[in-house]
Amino acid sequence: MKAETLARLQDERAAQRPVVLLTRLTDGAEHLWPLDAVSDALAEAARAALGSEKAGTVTIDGEPWFIHPHNPPLRIIVVGAVHIAQAMAPMAAPLGFQMIVVDPRRAFATEERLPGVTLNTDWPDDAMAVLKPDARTAVVTLTHDPKLDDPALDAALKSDAFYIGALGSRRTHAKRVARLTELGHGAGAMARIHAPVGLDIEAVTAPEIALSVMAEIVAARRGAALGDPRPLPAPAEGRISIGIPA
């Protein structure tokens, strides 16, 4: 790879623009799409690779090209700059996620508590309108405060977010479902919410809960069955796997 190509590729990635590295395997000739002018066939292969997020070798005009897409990181929007968010923060980047924490309570949302995390101190409805969750975004609410969690969940349910999780016990969640239903969300929307949030690993501490949430997000991203939301529990069930009892 030419040092100049590497520098341009890193610039695009730093600016969070999707870019595809095209390398001819016979001699190492390389292009960056869409920055460089390339043949229609190469451009089409590049576009497809960005969509599928899959790198691979294709033969174009009898020559093997390695098509290597670099999409911007997936995002995790966390509502609530709480202890669990702090524990999630150092896990996010190595797992390929950019983490954004939304919390209008400025005492919580500080650089000191969440170094290196993008902070947004707007109210969650305003923040979500700007952040625009998409199919490459996970949304997790952690505040326990309906004033903060509900508007974020409302926005998330109206988006294509690939994962929506809400901290709170089953009882808390039942009340939440009632409120979100009143906002006009149906059973299909409710079935998208992971609650109690996180894989059931009997997590107790904030880092354990963070691990269970991150694992569930990875499972959802990779299409593992574990990443599917669990069906709504029967209210009689007393055990609380994750979260603070209401």
Add this chain to the structure above:
Amino acid sequence: MTDTTHSEDILATAAAWRAAGEQVAIATVVETWGSSPRPAGSRLAVTASGRLAGSVSGGCIEGAVADAAKQAMASGAPKLLDFGVSDERAWEVGLSCGGKVKVFVEPLA
């Protein structure tokens, strides 16, 4: 889904090594068959001085790839390497998982 958002930024490491005056080569998995441990797009950065970052397998072929990387740095020419069970050399370097993998090795110049 294959990793395209590289959490461990091997390219950033390679750039930093080069900026520090090291001679660097980059190896990339470009094709896989069967149960190869790392998907296409996985990268290994190698320096002439012997530093390694990232991976192109579960550790089975990194040694052979690092040797090829040093040759590529010396010659300045890229090379496409084949590892697989049908390849006797693969047994030598121990790709015993039953997978096959092609690795493109090129100097960072």
